[in-house]
Amino acid sequence: MSKAVISKTAETGTTLSATDVQSLIEHACPSKDYRGKRVLLIVPDGTRTAPIGLLFKALHAQIGSVTSTFDVLIALGTHPPMSEQAICERLEISSSERSTEYANVRVFNHQWDNPDALQEIGIIPEEEIAQLSNGLFSMPVEVKVNRRLFDYDQVIIVGPVFPHEVVGFSGGNKYLFPGVSGPEILNFFHWLGAVITNPMIIGNKWTPVRRVVDRAAGMVPVSKLCFCLVVDHGELAGLFAGSPEAAWSEASELSRWYHITYKDRPFHTILSCAPPMYDELWVAGKCMYKLEPVLADGGELIIYAPHLNEISVTHGTSIEEIGYHCRDYFLKQWDRFKDYPWGVLAHSTHVHGIGTYENGVEKARALVTLATRLSPELCRRINFGYRNPAEIRVEDFANREDEGVLLVPKAGEMLFRLRESPAWARGTD
Numbered sequence: 516m517s518k519a520v521i522s523k524t525a526e527t528g529t530t531l532s533a534t535d536v537q538s539l540i541e542h543a544c545p546s547k548d549y550r551g552k553r554v555l556l557i558v559p560d561g562t563r564t565a566p567i568g569l570l571f572k573a574l575h576a577q578i579g580s581v582t583s584t585f586d587v588l589i590a591l592g593t594h595p596p597m598s599e600q601a602i603c604e605r606l607e608i609s610s611s612e613r614s615t616e617y618a619n620v621r622v623f624n625h626q627w628d629n630p631d632a633l634q635e636i637g638i639i640p641e642e643e644i645a646q647l648s649n650g651l652f653s654m655p656v657e658v659k660v661n662r663r664l665f666d667y668d669q670v671i672i673v674g675p676v677f678p679h680e681v682v683g684f685s686g687g688n689k690y691l692f693p694g695v696s697g698p699e700i701l702n703f704f705h706w707l708g709a710v711i712t713n714p715m716i717i718g719n720k721w722t723p724v725r726r727v728v729d730r731a732a733g734m735v736p737v738s739k740l741c742f743c744l745v746v747d748h749g750e751l752a753g754l755f756a757g758s759p760e761a762a763w764s765e766a767s768e769l770s771r772w773y774h775i776t777y778k779d780r781p782f783h784t785i786l787s788c789a790p791p792m793y794d795e796l797w798v799a800g801k802c803m804y805k806l807e808p809v810l811a812d813g814g815e816l817i818i819y820a821p822h823l824n825e826i827s828v829t830h831g832t833s834i835e836e837i838g839y840h841c842r843d844y845f846l847k848q849w850d851r852f853k854d855y856p857w858g859v860l861a862h863s864t865h866v867h868g869i870g871t872y873e874n875g876v877e878k879a880r881a882l883v884t885l886a887t888r889l890s891p892e893l894c895r896r897i898n899f900g901y902r903n904p905a906e907i908r909v910e911d912f913a914n915r916e917d918e919g920v921l922l923v924p925k926a927g928e929m930l931f932r933l934r935e936s937p938a939w940a941r942g943t944d
Contacts (some may be wrong), residue, residue: 568607
């Protein structure tokens with residue numbers, strides 16, 4: 516496809532219909548162009564709010580009968596694999612539909628930690644990494660991606676665009692890297708984002724991390740078409756089809772309008788409520804990332820997730836060993852931490868937030884408290900505060916913004932910013 520983007524956006528206060536979606540797909544994917552082709556659809560797991568099933572079913576209706584293969588790959592990154600039931604829920608189909616109407620659709624979970632599932636496609640040389648990272652790093656980075664991509668004639672990426680703590684705005688090529696990538700580049704650019712810091716990255720388009728992601732995607736020699744979704748309360752506000760770079764660029768502008776809320780003052784207390792789709796702290800950390808810019812110095816952000824009983828199935832052991840700390844805690848003790856997965860270090864700093872580490876003393880800018888099923892002892896051990904979720908009445912935090920108390924009933928996707936941000940929270944756009 517050319518760099519032209521086919522798009523539909525909803526009028527204010529409305530959302531796109533299934534007919535709107537089908538019409539755009541008919542335009543973007545003429546069935547005659549897919550006759551006999553092998554197609555791989557890449558979609559996110561269940562930790563992103565979006566009507567993925569609507570797009571899956573519309574695409575299948577448009578080209579599924581003419582393609583020789585129509586398969587799905589779940590862009591897990593390093594998240595745990597999805598069960599058959601969870602896959603059906605993600606695709607918004609019943610188990611009976613899965614075994615009848617979609618029986619020929621194979622669905623694969625990405626395997627980031629299985630070398631046999633990956634293929635090396637090249638190395639980004641150190642001089643280029645230095646340029647892409649604005650001189651922060653100078654090292655070669657190996658690029659691996661799920662080898663299944665090379666079994667197909669066409670890759671179609673479907674996924675939402677939101678402000679994102681590592682790359683600026685999610686979507687586009689991010690569903691390849693880290694969605695279906697190997698660990699080397701994943702760990703590198705997550706730590707690159709952490710060194711720049713979440714407040715300086717999130718909600719900004721043209722970040723060094725985005726440049727690395729797009730550079731890596733350019734190394735994947737497979738035809739790529741991308742559908743970028745902008746979602747408003749679970750419904751489609753905009754749909755953009757084109758190259759991953761072009762579709763993402765337009766979608767991120769609409770996401771900026773829908774997904775950034777501006778406040779006039781910081782808050783000393785924030786109750787950030789994690790939705791059930793965040794079933795580990797690894798993803799529930801978004802409840803901190805999206806609110807750090809409006810958390811006052813010395814304030815407290817409470818991640819309220821009474822359903823959450825796991826730090827991370829994949830990375831929990833490493834996280835318990837290192838705990839949660841500010842960026843400089845790691846940078847100033849680099850020999851001690853450099854051999855841990857850099858993506859884990861990045862997660863640690865993102866959830867902890869901005870702070871300092873001087874003369875062996877770490878000082879957080881603000882306090883993060885967990886109100887989850889994690890024990891008080893574990894919370895203290897990983898360097899967080901603890902509150903008993905059973906003793907929290909959510910309604911006690913409501914309608915108190917004038918007092919400096921903010922309640923966010925469904926946190927993790929809406930970015931909050933101050934209209935006049937302090938220096939530590941200013942981005943690049």
